[in-house]
Amino acid sequence: MKEVAIGIDVGGTNTAIGLVDKDGRCLALSTISTNSFPTPEEFVRAVHACIQSLLSNAADWQLKGIGIGAPNGNYYNGTIEFAPNLRWRGVIRLVDLVKQFYALPVILTNDANAAAIGEMVYGGAKGMRDFIVITLGTGLGSGIVANGELVYGHDGFAGEIGHTIVDPSGRVCGCGRRGCLETYASAPGITRTVFELIAETTTPSSLRSVAFDDLTAAMITDAAKSGDALALEAYERTGRVLGLKLADAVAHTSPSAIFLFGGLANAGEFIFAPTKRHMENYLLNIFRNKVQLLPSGLTDNAAILGASALVWKETAK
């Protein structure tokens, strides 16, 4: 009997469901459209059908549990709470709904926490007891591990480094406040920085011909690759702000490594080099030259792996 776990990555558009073994191999994979289900109950019925279909492919697999990564997922309550990108309003008791079909451990947390557990179980953080995962996408998510355990906080909402404040009179954030880290260090954040530089400077750039709504982080990376000075400066500024707040994060939990994960992390040295340089510059002397800044060790199907890792982490307790 081969032990397997189900990993479910609930996204605003699609939900991906995968069967994963203990070594982090994704053995089977399926996708459904999240928002085509008017109620969470209908959604969970579809998820169940999907899991049964995945399991039917091999008789010698023993399912150990189900892990779910979801936006605004709360580990303690097993709920999705007021997720702005999902059509279901309020508090969704997703774990209870899934447990109606399975007498197995069902564990839910938010996407960034799932990424951190994935990094610990299958990725670059194997054997590390203190590390942080930063997800750089539409927003900036984070999962903090201390003493070998994910930090959930008293209410299950710990790890909101994206909403630490860079400048109280800074950029307007979707959360209603100003100057949050994710308004600078995220895919939309670097886009805003490009437009700030277009306004501030006369530096020639291919990006001057692109409208804000059309500009993507990948286009900024491509411009940087071709030597575009404005794009390079946008990465430099992003790295300065991210490095400053990562130095603050190190002063809290003193991790041995910080992993960067997600779209903007794929820009490689364009984002890693300035972030590392500024972080070292802003670190208290006792922390200097000790914290590794690393790309995620999870490659394909990272979100599913992260969600499935919750099962191995929980059942190992």
Add this chain to the structure above:
Amino acid sequence: MKEVAIGIDVGGTNTAIGLVDKDGRCLALSTISTNSFPTPEEFVRAVHACIQSLLSNAADWQLKGIGIGAPNGNYYNGTIEFAPNLRWRGVIRLVDLVKQFYALPVILTNDANAAAIGEMVYGGAKGMRDFIVITLGTGLGSGIVANGELVYGHDGFAGEIGHTIVDPSGRVCGCGRRGCLETYASAPGITRTVFELIAETTTPSSLRSVAFDDLTAAMITDAAKSGDALALEAYERTGRVLGLKLADAVAHTSPSAIFLFGGLANAGEFIFAPTKRHMENYLLNIFRNKVQLLPSGLTDNAAILGASALVWKETAK
């Protein structure tokens, strides 16, 4: 047989040694002058003599272990590392030296971490799994507890919230960088804020007749009590900066409470009210009206209690 622990508070001037029971009662107490001993070995011999004298007072006490709070104390290594206020240079292997005299658990950590453990074992954090203790004295120290365990970090140096950065071009800090929280929120920090306000404003104040070297936080509190507008504004500014960075700390570990401890915390509502108001204002909505801001539950001999609590915490594992 009554079980007791020794708590040792190593300070730059004096070292206090106390016998403490499981309920946090300090049964006997003694003090020696830290810097009158040219070497750590001589210091530890004096500490040993002192402990033997304390224990000789009652035959029915069973010593369970020795806890030590010390500046720059490292939990993992049992060392004091490069403490600027002590006469012994470099790395002092204090735990090894004490263990030459006792076949018992000997545990060392820094002052703020000891305060956090003391709060958990005897104080206001009993039963809490996630909280932060902030010590407001000559500097700003912090001890972070997550999942019921003190966060030491990979190297034993976690919890340096006093050296998170408020403003990279702000006040010069003793650590060699600029804009650290403790340059604003500490006894010397509020003194600097008074002088900033004297320079910036024409607000009348009794503090205008005092030289910087003579001004203490207690004098600022006394002026505030008598309605001095400049002193009140100094507390307002201190609370704004502290509230901003405590909101950042909440975004990291989501504690159920933050305890303020030490000299400046004795200013009561003058420091608590603006800190709480600004912290709430800077908090991400999911954290609002959830985090208690509390005075320490440890009153007399708090540093000794904190150090002794390390023993009960460690032997309960």
